[in-house]
Amino acid sequence: MPQTLKLDEELLEEDIGTLSPYPSMASASSSRASSATISSTTVSQLPEDLDIHLMMHQNSTRRQSFGPLASPSSPTLSLPSDVRPKQLSRSHTLPHGFRNIEKSPRKRQVEIEKLVVDEELVKKMQRWMLGIAAVQFDLEDGPVIDGIYPPVKLSPAERENIAFSAFPDSFQFDQGSQNHSFRIREELKDLANRRCPLSVDGFIYGFAHFTQRRDPTSKRGYYQSSIVILTYHPYPALFSALASILGPLFQSHEIPMLESACYNIATWRDPTPGETLELGFLGTVLHVEIPHSVDTQQLTETSSFNEKYNPKRHILATTTPFLPPPLLLFEASLSNLWSIWECLVLCEPILIFGASPAQTSQAIWWLRDLLRPIPVAGDFRPYFTMQDGDLSLLVNKLPPKAGLILGVTNPFFEKSCAHWPHVLSLGRRSIPTSASFKTPSLDSSAGPAPGWKTRTHKRYISKDRVLLKQLEHACRGDDRSRLMASLALRRHFCSRTTQLITPLARYLNSLIPSPTEVSRARTSTNILRLKPFNSANFFASLKAHGSTLPFKSTGKRTEFYERWLKSPAFGTWVAQQEQIVQDVLNTDEPLST
Amino acid sequence: MEQTKSAVVNGFAATFSSTMSDSASGSVDKSVQVKLVLLGEAAVGKSSVVLRFVSNEFQPNKEPTIGAAFLTQKCRLEDRILRYEIWDTAGQERFHSLAPMYYRNAQAAVVVYDVTKASSLEKAKSWVKELQRQANPNIVIALAGNKVDLVQSSASSSGTSPSLDSEDEADDATATPGETPGSSGDPESLRQVPREEAQAYASEAGLLFFETSAKTGEGIVDIFTEIAKKIPIEHILAATRGSSGRPGASGNRTEGTRQQGVNLDDNAPKPKDACNC
Numbered sequence: 001m002p003q004t005l006k007l008d009e010e011l012l013e014e015d016i017g018t019l020s021p022y023p024s025m026a027s028a029s030s031s032r033a034s035s036a037t038i039s040s041t042t043v044s045q046l047p048e049d050l051d052i053h054l055m056m057h058q059n060s061t062r063r064q065s066f067g068p069l070a071s072p073s074s075p076t077l078s079l080p081s082d083v084r085p086k087q088l089s090r091s092h093t094l095p096h097g098f099r100n101i102e103k104s105p106r107k108r109q110v111e112i113e114k115l116v117v118d119e120e121l122v123k124k125m126q127r128w129m130l131g132i133a134a135v136q137f138d139l140e141d142g143p144v145i146d147g148i149y150p151p152v153k154l155s156p157a158e159r160e161n162i163a164f165s166a167f168p169d170s171f172q173f174d175q176g177s178q179n180h181s182f183r184i185r186e187e188l189k190d191l192a193n194r195r196c197p198l199s200v201d202g203f204i205y206g207f208a209h210f211t212q213r214r215d216p217t218s219k220r221g222y223y224q225s226s227i228v229i230l231t232y233h234p235y236p237a238l239f240s241a242l243a244s245i246l247g248p249l250f251q252s253h254e255i256p257m258l259e260s261a262c263y264n265i266a267t268w269r270d271p272t273p274g275e276t277l278e279l280g281f282l283g284t285v286l287h288v289e290i291p292h293s294v295d296t297q298q299l300t301e302t303s304s305f306n307e308k309y310n311p312k313r314h315i316l317a318t319t320t321p322f323l324p325p326p327l328l329l330f331e332a333s334l335s336n337l338w339s340i341w342e343c344l345v346l347c348e349p350i351l352i353f354g355a356s357p358a359q360t361s362q363a364i365w366w367l368r369d370l371l372r373p374i375p376v377a378g379d380f381r382p383y384f385t386m387q388d389g390d391l392s393l394l395v396n397k398l399p400p401k402a403g404l405i406l407g408v409t410n411p412f413f414e415k416s417c418a419h420w421p422h423v424l425s426l427g428r429r430s431i432p433t434s435a436s437f438k439t440p441s442l443d444s445s446a447g448p449a450p451g452w453k454t455r456t457h458k459r460y461i462s463k464d465r466v467l468l469k470q471l472e473h474a475c476r477g478d479d480r481s482r483l484m485a486s487l488a489l490r491r492h493f494c495s496r497t498t499q500l501i502t503p504l505a506r507y508l509n510s511l512i513p514s515p516t517e518v519s520r521a522r523t524s525t526n527i528l529r530l531k532p533f534n535s536a537n538f539f540a541s542l543k544a545h546g547s548t549l550p551f552k553s554t555g556k557r558t559e560f561y562e563r564w565l566k567s568p569a570f571g572t573w574v575a576q577q578e579q580i581v582q583d584v585l586n587t588d589e590p591l592s593t
Numbered sequence: 594m595e596q597t598k599s600a601v602v603n604g605f606a607a608t609f610s611s612t613m614s615d616s617a618s619g620s621v622d623k624s625v626q627v628k629l630v631l632l633g634e635a636a637v638g639k640s641s642v643v644l645r646f647v648s649n650e651f652q653p654n655k656e657p658t659i660g661a662a663f664l665t666q667k668c669r670l671e672d673r674i675l676r677y678e679i680w681d682t683a684g685q686e687r688f689h690s691l692a693p694m695y696y697r698n699a700q701a702a703v704v705v706y707d708v709t710k711a712s713s714l715e716k717a718k719s720w721v722k723e724l725q726r727q728a729n730p731n732i733v734i735a736l737a738g739n740k741v742d743l744v745q746s747s748a749s750s751s752g753t754s755p756s757l758d759s760e761d762e763a764d765d766a767t768a769t770p771g772e773t774p775g776s777s778g779d780p781e782s783l784r785q786v787p788r789e790e791a792q793a794y795a796s797e798a799g800l801l802f803f804e805t806s807a808k809t810g811e812g813i814v815d816i817f818t819e820i821a822k823k824i825p826i827e828h829i830l831a832a833t834r835g836s837s838g839r840p841g842a843s844g845n846r847t848e849g850t851r852q853q854g855v856n857l858d859d860n861a862p863k864p865k866d867a868c869n870c
Contacts, residue, residue, distance in 0.1 A: 249694065256687050260660020267662060280663020283694035285678055 108134055111255045112147025122150040124266040129231040129239075130204065132246070132258055135166040137224035143167050149258055152230065155187045157389050158204070164387035166208045166226035168357050170409045177211040177251075179244050179321070180357035181236055181365070182383040185390055199232040200294075206230055207239035208357075209247025225251065227258075233271060235317035236365040236382075238288050245282055257282070276304040288315040295576075297372045297494050300487060311483060318372075319490075320365035325482035327474060327489060329354075329363045331428035332450035334471050338463045340452060341370060341493050342560075343422050345500060347377055347567040348457065349400035351417045352407045353425040353447035357383035360407030363426055367405060370493045373501065375576055377568035378403015386410060402568050414447045422454045428475075460560040462550045467492055499549045500564070501573070507541040508533075508577055518585060528585035530578050535565060624667060624674035625826050630696045632724070633705035634716035635684030638739040641807035642705060643681045646817055651808050658683040661695050670821040677701075677817065696724060700829065701733045701820045708738040708804060711785040714794075721798055733823045735801035735816050738791050742806035744784040 112134065125131075131148040138144045143163040148154075154162070165182040172178065183203050208228040215223035227250045229239050242261075250257045264281050271277075274292045278285060287305055291298050298316035300309040311322045320326060330337060343350055344367055354360035361382035368380055379394065384406050388394075394404060395413065400420050406413075417423070427450040467488065474485030511531040513521065521528050542561060543554075551557035564570055631639040640658050644650050647666045661682040668675045680695040682688065696702060704720045706713035717736060724734055788804060795802035801819050805812035 249691075253691055256660070256691060260683075260688070260691060263659040264661070264663060278665070280678070280680070283661070283680060283697065285663070 106136065106138070106146055108136065108146040108254065112149055112258070115149055115255070115259060117150060121263070121266045124268075125150050125262050127270055128233065128265050128268060129229050131230055132261060133162060133166070133206075133228040133230060134250070134258065135163050135208075135226040135228060137167065137220070137222075139219055143226075148230070149262055158184065158187055161387065161389055162204075162206055162228060162230065164385050165206055165383060166228045167210060167224065168409065169385050170356070170411075172210075172356055173212065175213045177209060177247060178356060178358040179207070179209050179240050179247070180383050181205065181207045181240060181361040182357070182385075183234075183381050184388065201234075204230055204232065205234055205236075205239070207236070207243040209243040209250075210357075211247065211251050233317075234294055234368075235271075235290070236361075237315045237319045237321050238286070238317045240321045241286060241315055242281060245284055249282060286315055287313060288317055290317050294318060295373050295375050297498070299494060300491070311487065319369050320362050322483060322486060325479065325486040326362055326366050327471060327482050327486040328428070329359055329366070329426045331475050332426075333424060333452040334475070335463065335468060336452035337468075337471075337489070337493075338461060339454065339457055339459045340367075340422075340424060341496060342460060343454070343457055344371060344405075345374065345497065345567075345569060346560075346563055347403035347569050348422055349378070349402065349404040349420060350406075350422045350424055351400075351413065351420045352405065353414070353423065354407065354409055355427060357407070357409055359426045360409060363424075364405055364407045366490075370490070370497060371569075372494070372497065374497060374569050375572045376403070377572045378405065380405040382407050384408050384413075386412060408447070411447050421456045422452070423448055424452050425450045460551055460556040461496075462552055464492060464550075496549065499547065503542045503545060503547050503561070504538070504570075504573075505577075506545060507538045508574075508581075510541070512581055513585065527582070529582050533574060538565075624676040625824075625829055626678055627675050627701055627821075627824055627829070628678045628680070628699040629701040629703065629820070630680045630682060630692075630699045631703045631705060632682055632692060632696070632717075632720040633684055634707070634710075634713040635686075637684065637705045637707040637710070637713050638807045639684060639703075639705045640681050642703070642737065642739060642805060642813060642816075643679055645807045645810055645813045647679070649810070651810075653808075657685060660688060660691065666817070668817060668821055670818070673826055675821050675824070675826070692720075692723075693727065696728045696732075698729055699732060700729065700824055701735070702728065703735045703737055703816055703820075704800075705737045705739050706786065706791075707740050708786045708788075708791075709740055709743050709783045714738075714786045714791060718794065718798075721800065725798075731825060731828070733801070733820050734799075735803065735820055736791065736795045736798075737812070737816055738786060738788070738802075738804040739807060741804040741811060742808045744781050746780050 131150050131152040133148040133152075134146040135143055136146050143166060145159050145163050161184045165184060168178070168180070183205050186199050186202050186204050206228045208226045210224070210226040212222055212224045214221065227243065227247050229243050229246070231239060233239070246257065246261050250261075261282060264279075268279050269275070269277055271290055273290055276287070276289045279288055280286075289298060289304050296318075298318055300311075300316070303309040303314060303316060305314045309316075330340075333340065340350070350367075352360055352363055354363065364380055364382040368376065378401060380403075381388075381394075384391075384394070394401070394406065395416050397419070400406075400417070406417075408417075425448045429450050471485050471489060474481045477485075508530065511533065513528055513531070518528060539558065539561070542557070547557060549557075551560065631643060633639050635657060640655050640662065641651060643662070643664055644652065644655075647664045658681060661680045664679045664681065666677045666679065668677060680699070682692055682695050702720075702724055704717045704724070706717040721734060721736070724732060791804075792802050794800075801816070801823065803812045803816050803819075805816065807813060
């Protein structure tokens with residue numbers, strides 16, 4: 001860690017301005033830190049007087065610090081093993097009497113509690129989100145939620161999980177801000193006492209904007225604060241945009257800004273599937289396409305914005321934020337992207353390391369997006385911390401669960417996930433310092449070196465070498481070409497996923513009852529459904545009609561589909577198709593043939 | 594009373610297409626987007642002015658705005674279609690510091706005061722000053738003295754339909770500031786801001802000027818029509834073509850919001866041009 005660098009605050013500010021080219025809309029990591037280039041800029045501007053040792057020392061007053069990178073949320077890296085109590089509570093991790101019960105509530109906490117809560121308005125706000133949490137790093141308590149507006153009922157474990165997930169768990173930068181997101185399991189213990197409306201998938205999504213600045217009045221030397229939009233809607237592009245607009249404004253205007261944001265949201269129309277909406281938010285107008293379902297591909301070519309899709313002005317709600325260009329995340333693994341996609345669709349568990357939660361969350365939403373139209377069969381966590389209540393469930397000595405995609409930044413996971421079959425480390429490989437790229441020491445995470453490592457996977461389909469060349473070229477180009485290449489890459493894999501499904505869809509079509517069968521059945525009380533799926537028949541159909549996926553050989557093709565039919569993704573997909581067909585067949589509408 | 598109202602309603606219908614369905618849809622058609630901000634002291638009737646303009650409605654005792662409300666209204670001016678993106682800001686002091694994010698990159702502002710409250714004109718003047726110092730240099734500013742219905746006797750307002758653009762229509766203006774007669778039955782006695790005084794200030798400061806009543810509708814449409822005439826539409830279109838290479842949405846809006854999510858301070862460096870993708 002260089003300690004002789006000069007901090008130029010003005011440069012940093014400018015940095016923020018130029019590096020967030022979105023019209024106020026989100027970059028996955030607003031200011032820096034998510035992409036290699038961005039972080040390397042940061043490095044070059046590290047302050048002369050940045051006292052890492054001091055920070056470490058302060059961290060260690062509460063918990064043991066780990067390695068050279070002191071962390072804002074001081075992860076409990078001193079844990080003896082990877083087996084932990086399932087519901088870890090802060091009270092168990094801190095020394096007895098650590099928390100000062102007499103402590104007076106923080107100012108912000110009091111102010112948020114004083115805000116007017118109009119039931120009608122709250123209902124309107126909660127069509128879109130549960131609430132917005134202000135999280136602060138308290139010197140004594142660590143990350144704590146100061147308040148949530150509108151108020152949300154959360155269990156103590158959920159509150160703690162949100163508080164920890166709101167902060168990066170490794171050192172990011174001296175001063176700056178970044179966006180990231182997380183997904184935590186909702187506790188379903190007391191359903192009766194539940195906040196409404198209920199979640200769709202049992203998870204709460206958090207979209208955070210984290211800010212850190214030097215504060216000489218703080219013993220820690222830094223002021224660290226996050227604003228987190230909590231929602232049941234898995235719309236990363238939309239909510240990251242909102243967080244990146246609100247975050248910086250909240251830092252300068254506090255509570256009135258929080259109120260203003262919520263009241264804006266209250267006036268929005270319903271988040272109706274399939275609609276394209278114009279949403280006014282804190283002086284900015286967002287154009288947002290809500291998909292028909294979470295498994296609908298939102299393609300840039302078919303977007304509904306009345307004009308050509310423009311990533312700087314239009315938001316496809318379910319995509320990952322496109323700025324900074326996601327291509328940069330995969331710079332060290334470009335030629336492996338086809339393997340990564342195969343692992344993704346085959347529900348292989350993947351551990352994703354990033355230098356920052358901004359990187360991991362952008363990458364995981366990106367992968368989740370490429371899975372469409374196949375439904376998610378496993379769990380995915382855009383940013384997973386060691387304080388998560390599911391730690392022992394997801395990270396233990398057993399083989400990782402099928403379809404699990406875990407985004408982590410804490411080097412602890414390198415050891416505890418050493419038995420995982422696939423590890424993707426984001427960013428670029430270290431390259432010799434040149435004029436434009438400084439040594440990316442903060443850029444490379446403390447975990448494994450950037451790149452893709454697999455123990456088991458052997459690729460079935462061919463790479464698209466033309467595209468690969470373009471990607472490699474774009475990485476060396478400017479932001480615009482990186483963005484365009486990112487969109488091209490997305491298009492490529494979206495169509496790969498569609499191609500994967502095509503032979504199955506073709507075969508399923510043959511299982512739909514014929515019109516005569518339908519009319520015969522309608523006179524009786526039988527429920528119409530798809531005829532049973534028969535693997536042998538499917539493979540016969542596959543052999544007869546082939547696939548547009550460029551398999552390396554027909555043998556590989558058969559192997560691939562054999563594996564896919566055994567994966568949970570196939571199960572969820574086929575169940576969904578059966579439901580759709582059944583719904584259509586059993587309506588009273590005449591069938592059009 | 595009724596007559597005035599319907600006259601205004603007709604004028605409204607002629608000029609402004611109903612956009613209830615448009616107002617929230619994300620469609621950005623070939624219309625020119627105009628960002629407009631309303632500013633002014635609390636309780637002068639900003640939200641009522643907007644509500645009259647957008648829905649042709651009036652609600653007495655509206656609850657105070659929190660932050661700012663966002664509404665849209667389409668408006669045809671000769672062969673051009675303008676689409677106002679209206680930010681109706683909160684007048685309460687605790688929200689004052691939030692105003693820059695609403696007026697940043699606005700092409701138009703309506704600064705509202707209450708003709709029955711002298712201090713509200715002072716507040717309006719300070720908003721104008723702030724806009725002239727910090728907002729878009731080409732911003733079109735209109736000054737609106739609202740609640741004029743309170744100072745009109747019912748006879749005068751229902752008799753001749755007021756022609757708002759006419760200079761000599763002015764009220765009798767017998768009441769001078771500071772000289773508030775006691776409990777006379779004359780509604781004009783409620784007036785604390787003489788039309789001439791506000792008019793003179795507006796001319797001096799280069800503002801459009803109207804006296805309005807959100808309650809009766811008087812003067813409301815006129816504000817937005819006159820603003821539409823004064824907006825440098827060609828300039829906006831040129832900027833759009835220049836920055837995005839695509840007609841329809843405003844390039845300058847893109848320009849502005851880009852820096853907005855990042856830094857509210859005005860000394861933030863200007864970001865570089867957006868890439869054309």
